Amino acid sequence: MKARHAAPLAAAAALLVLPSGLTDFWIFIAIEVLAFALYAVSFNVLLGYCGMLSFGHAAFFGVGGYTAALVIKQSGLPPALAFACLPLAAMFVSAAAALVIGFFSVRRAGIYFAMLTFAFQMLLYTIALKATPLTGGDDGLTGLKPPGILAQPVAYYYFALLMTGASLYVLYRVVSSPFGYTLRAMRANALRVQYLGIDVRAHRLAAFVLSGAFAGLAGAIFALSNGNVFPGWLDWTASATPVVMAVLGGTASFLGPAFGAAVYVVLEVLISGRTEYWSLAMGIIIVILVLLMPEGLTGLWRRGIVRPGARAVPLPTREAR
Amino acid sequence: MSSPILRVESLVKRFGGLVALGGVDLAVEAGEFRAIIGPNGAGKSTFFNAMTGLLRPDSGRVAFEGRDITGEPPHRVARRGVARTFQITSVFPDLSALENVQVALLAHARRSWNLWSRARVLGTERAQELLALVSLATSAAKPAGTLAHGDQKRLELAIALAGEPRLLFLDEPTAGMAAQERLEAIRLVHRVARELGLSCVFTEHDMAVVFAVATRITVMHQGRVLAEGTPAEMRARPEVQQVYLGETA
Amino acid sequence: MFELIAQYFAWAQNPVVLARQTLAGVSNGMLLFLISAGLSLIFGVLRVLNFAHGALFMLGALIAVSVAALLPDPLSGFAAALIGAATGLALLGAAIETTLLRRVYRAQHEMQLLLTFALVFIAGDAARLIWGREEHSIAMPAILAGRAQAFGLVFPIYRLFLIAAGASVAAGLWLTLYRTRWGLFIRAATMDRDMLSALGVNTRKLFTAVFMLGAGLAGLGGGLAAPVVAVGPGLHVQVIIDAFVVVVIGGLGSVLGAFVASLLVGLVNAFGVLAFPGFAIVLPFACMAIVLIVRPQGLLGTVE
Numbered sequence: 066m067k068a069r070h071a072a073p074l075a076a077a078a079a080l081l082v083l084p085s086g087l088t089d090f091w092i093f094i095a096i097e098v099l100a101f102a103l104y105a106v107s108f109n110v111l112l113g114y115c116g117m118l119s120f121g122h123a124a125f126f127g128v129g130g131y132t133a134a135l136v137i138k139q140s141g142l143p144p145a146l147a148f149a150c151l152p153l154a155a156m157f158v159s160a161a162a163a164l165v166i167g168f169f170s171v172r173r174a175g176i177y178f179a180m181l182t183f184a185f186q187m188l189l190y191t192i193a194l195k196a197t198p199l200t201g202g203d204d205g206l207t208g209l210k211p212p213g214i215l216a217q218p219v220a221y222y223y224f225a226l227l228m229t230g231a232s233l234y235v236l237y238r239v240v241s242s243p244f245g246y247t248l249r250a251m252r253a254n255a256l257r258v259q260y261l262g263i264d265v266r267a268h269r270l271a272a273f274v275l276s277g278a279f280a281g282l283a284g285a286i287f288a289l290s291n292g293n294v295f296p297g298w299l300d301w302t303a304s305a306t307p308v309v310m311a312v313l314g315g316t317a318s319f320l321g322p323a324f325g326a327a328v329y330v331v332l333e334v335l336i337s338g339r340t341e342y343w344s345l346a347m348g349i350i351i352v353i354l355v356l357l358m359p360e361g362l363t364g365l366w367r368r369g370i371v372r373p374g375a376r377a378v379p380l381p382t383r384e385a386r
Numbered sequence: 387m388s389s390p391i392l393r394v395e396s397l398v399k400r401f402g403g404l405v406a407l408g409g410v411d412l413a414v415e416a417g418e419f420r421a422i423i424g425p426n427g428a429g430k431s432t433f434f435n436a437m438t439g440l441l442r443p444d445s446g447r448v449a450f451e452g453r454d455i456t457g458e459p460p461h462r463v464a465r466r467g468v469a470r471t472f473q474i475t476s477v478f479p480d481l482s483a484l485e486n487v488q489v490a491l492l493a494h495a496r497r498s499w500n501l502w503s504r505a506r507v508l509g510t511e512r513a514q515e516l517l518a519l520v521s522l523a524t525s526a527a528k529p530a531g532t533l534a535h536g537d538q539k540r541l542e543l544a545i546a547l548a549g550e551p552r553l554l555f556l557d558e559p560t561a562g563m564a565a566q567e568r569l570e571a572i573r574l575v576h577r578v579a580r581e582l583g584l585s586c587v588f589t590e591h592d593m594a595v596v597f598a599v600a601t602r603i604t605v606m607h608q609g610r611v612l613a614e615g616t617p618a619e620m621r622a623r624p625e626v627q628q629v630y631l632g633e634t635a
Numbered sequence: 636m637f638e639l640i641a642q643y644f645a646w647a648q649n650p651v652v653l654a655r656q657t658l659a660g661v662s663n664g665m666l667l668f669l670i671s672a673g674l675s676l677i678f679g680v681l682r683v684l685n686f687a688h689g690a691l692f693m694l695g696a697l698i699a700v701s702v703a704a705l706l707p708d709p710l711s712g713f714a715a716a717l718i719g720a721a722t723g724l725a726l727l728g729a730a731i732e733t734t735l736l737r738r739v740y741r742a743q744h745e746m747q748l749l750l751t752f753a754l755v756f757i758a759g760d761a762a763r764l765i766w767g768r769e770e771h772s773i774a775m776p777a778i779l780a781g782r783a784q785a786f787g788l789v790f791p792i793y794r795l796f797l798i799a800a801g802a803s804v805a806a807g808l809w810l811t812l813y814r815t816r817w818g819l820f821i822r823a824a825t826m827d828r829d830m831l832s833a834l835g836v837n838t839r840k841l842f843t844a845v846f847m848l849g850a851g852l853a854g855l856g857g858g859l860a861a862p863v864v865a866v867g868p869g870l871h872v873q874v875i876i877d878a879f880v881v882v883v884i885g886g887l888g889s890v891l892g893a894f895v896a897s898l899l900v901g902l903v904n905a906f907g908v909l910a911f912p913g914f915a916i917v918l919p920f921a922c923m924a925i926v927l928i929v930r931p932q933g934l935l936g937t938v939e
Contacts, residue, residue: 352750
């Protein structure tokens with residue numbers, strides 16, 4: 066067994082036995098971590114690999130959550146069947162939304178791209194808020210539960226682990242593929258890439274749809290564990306969440322954002338348990354992050370600050386920005 | 387006689403009230419090593435950009451291998467077999483030199499839509515070959531952004547060659563280099579072009595470089611072609627003297 | 636068929652309603668202008684999209700409330716409140732720019748986004764800590780309360796005052812931008828920052844000054860809004876969204892664009908509520924998206 070496989074395998078093993086040591090409350094938190102890890106990593110496919118900052122990614126997380134809720138509650142299918150269709154349905158609807166939004170957004174670059182995604186997220190937010198017959202309006206959709214045995218936290222945890230693990234594997238293969246290399250080249254130098262014969266817009270759109278689809282799946286996973294979904298998932302402050310998680314973990318590595326998600330979720334639980342001024346704490350943490358450790362936690366790790374002298378786990382060749 | 391590999395007719399490009407290209411004609415035969423010279427502002431870069439799709443010409447025609455490519459976007463132009471390098475070196479700084487060439491090879495092989503294979507091992511042999519061709523074999527693993535200026539220019543050449551072009555545009559390929567380095571650099575390009583049967587069109591300010599390798603010279607001034615001919619012919623022409631003197635004045 | 640349409644737009648034939656909504660639209664537009672002018676300038680010069688701008692507006696309103704509470708007489712209290720809000724926010728803006736914002740000018744976009752978001756989070760909770768959760772307001776000075784009558788229609792005086800105040804600020808801004816040296820630098824900076832520092836202009840001070848100006852304007856807007864708006868934590872949320880819409884439509888970096896777009900958005904909001912009661916809130920975002928798709932530099936912005 067190669068040395069560099071040891072760490073990930075140990076981590077995988079830890080994840081498998083995790084529920085045995087946790088209370089129900091913390092198992093729900095673990096499920097949340099898994100969902101948000103997928104959310105953050107899929108977001109980072111756009112930011113870290115394509116260099117595209119999407120201000121409106123919460124739209125897809127929300128669309129996925131709402132789709133899951135509608136499938137489980139209102140599709141009229143027997144619960145088991147509805148649940149089986151759920152991941153695909155969530156991904157499909159989110160991908161469709163991403164296709165439409167992306168089609169308009171990727172024609173622009175930089176700040177205009179970001180603002181377009183933001184505008185579309187706000188459009189979806191207002192729909193979620195106003196289309197009460199469909200979306201439950203202000204209150205959202207509640208009482209979401211996975212069927213049968215999966216309603217048990219431990220069982221749902223393994224479901225979430227399976228979904229997240231499989232999705233992360235797929236995303237990893239994608240970013241390590243020729244398509245992934247092309248994306249990284251597009252981020253490095255979009256002009257030169259065109260002269261290689263690459264249709265930049267088409268590739269960006271594909272990356273956007275892929276990223277949106279998996280963000281939607283993450284939303285679906287979380288919705289069923291959380292029990293409800295409401296318009297707040299789509300409001301403008303929610304657009305910062307994937308950015309914080311990705312930057313916190315480190316955008317230069319594939320799994321960095323997953324780390325960031327774990328830290329973010331756990332911090333939120335711990336801090337909001339102690340004070341109602343969670344936003345203030347989050348704000349201060351972000352300021353520290355931005356000013357003192359812009360490369361995120363994995364950046365610190367790689368520089369040996371956290372583990373001096375240890376060899377860093379090899380990552381796909383990326384220069385820290 | 388075969389038709390020219392590149393034929394440009396009456397190419398016009400305006401920016402608002404400024405006429406950057408006022409009707410440029412050009413015909414390049416296969417196998418040529420054509421130099422385009424002229425003072426700054428003559429429109430050389432604009433000309434390149436208008437031919438390769440970065441700018442849309444206002445009127446005129448660009449034909450490559452007999453096919454009309456006027457106004458096609460850069461990625462289409464590239465797929466037809468045209469490559470270019472840039473005045474300000476344009477590589478992929480975060481990727482290693484090897485990866486730079488790999489990406490180009492993958493794009494050329496139309497594998498950029500392959501979402502599953504492990505790219506790290508694809509095309510490495512051919513990429514190494516290309517790096518060796520431009521004498522960069524030892525720097526394969528280095529991030530392109532950390533390479534010396536001259537090495538980056540050579541990497542850019544390797545990237546351009548990965549697309550198996552038949553026509554290569556080089557925008558000031560020796561910019562930013564010391565005099566001796568410049569001759570070496572242009573001789574490298576010339577040698578490679580000969581080996582691979584490429585036609586080249588390049589812009590240049592240094593006359594020593596031009597006269598060392600060019601098979602034909604086109605002089606541009608204020609958006610038009612002033613004169614054209616073999617190096618021997620051009621050496622005698624007063625316009626070329628003016629340009630030459632103008633450069634070294 | 637015609638009757639249906641006529642019924643639907645019945646309100647359009649009622650001059651009282653028209654006048655009332657126009658006035659509301661224009662006066663709200665003025666408030667919006669005060670916020671978006673600053674936002675637009677900050678983006679044009681500093682190239683930072685200041686998500687915290689709505690929070691600055693809110694803080695201005697809260698400071699105005701506190702200052703007004705110190706003075707017994709509503710008129711002098713209100714005047715002091717406006718001055719306090721504007722200068723207080725200008726100073727706060729200076730503090731934010733010099734200590735925090737300055738560090739991220741050369742950083743990646745996501746770092747700038749995160750920093751301004753962090754300011755929103757911090758300001759929101761700070762407001763709750765300092766001013767509590769309830770809503771506050773300012774007693775309107777007698778001279779500005781009440782209504783005026785003209786052409787058989789009734790207008791609240793405060794709305795007229797807002798329009799006058801907004802127009803004065805707009806005029807003042809125009810004078811500053813087009814008749815002073817700093818204004819020239821600001822306009823030049825929206826077009827080419829690097830050139831400006833190459834010419835020897837102290838861009839550091841310019842940036843600080845621009846941020847102070849933007850923050851001060853937002854503070855002033857907050858103070859002016861305080862008598863007519865429920866001032867409490869959460870005020871910043873809706874405001875920033877509208878401000879973004881305005882700035883996009885008007886053109887990032889253009890004050891004139893912000894002025895025109897503010898009036899537009901104000902009027903669209905005022906009439907939209909009548910025309911499409913349920914979905915009126917979609918209109919601004921739809922406009923924003925359309926502008927970004929068709930002409931991203933907005934009505935009057937400069938193409939980057």
